[in-house]
Amino acid sequence: QSALTQPRSVSGSPGQSVTISCTGTSSDVGGYNYVSWYQQHPGKAPKLIIYDVGSRPSGVPDRFSGSKSGNSASLMISGLQAEDEADYYCCSDAGGSTVVFGGGTKLTVL
């Protein structure tokens, strides 16, 4: 499978909202409601922030939300905070008991 397509970088000021897109195909994002998102700070392991398109694990602030339309998914972060500066990766079920990750988006909080 090819990696899902994400913008290489996005930025926003504290308090603003940003959206990160994730584009796949009908064989992954478009075919399943199983998109997840991970936040990764430098030198740390990825952390799950969204699963099943729009569900949040306990402890993840409701400033993080996810959605999907067709072959694309989106992560929105509202009320940006300095600690949100990190790399973000989308991930989708790709059938056959496998998943595919996106290439990652670096979020800069200005």
Next chain:
Amino acid sequence: QVQLVQSGSELKKPGASVKVSCRASGYTFTGHVMNWVRQAPGQGPEYMGWINTNAGNPTYAQAFTGRFVFSLDTSVSTAYLQISSLKAEDTAVYYCARGGWSGGFSSWFDSWGQGTLVTVSS
């Protein structure tokens, strides 16, 4: 709380083998599958596959057949990743990650190990 603790960094020569361990605690080990994810320097994560912690049968992603082996020791709640015939391009951080759903395969991973850096260099 759920914890996955991985073994330490490894420096290996091309052609050698390495075995990475992932010890789980804070939950019933056989209740969730264990996944393995590779992240090369400066790159995004790459899914390697998963192992059924009940039956012990592994499933490998297409790019990870042949030199990669997933195994378990359920008596110590530990999963293993063994890589043989190491190449320079295997240099990466390897993560174990728990399947989020307490059933079979799960497409999301709710707990991750801290990662093990494997460096392959002559």
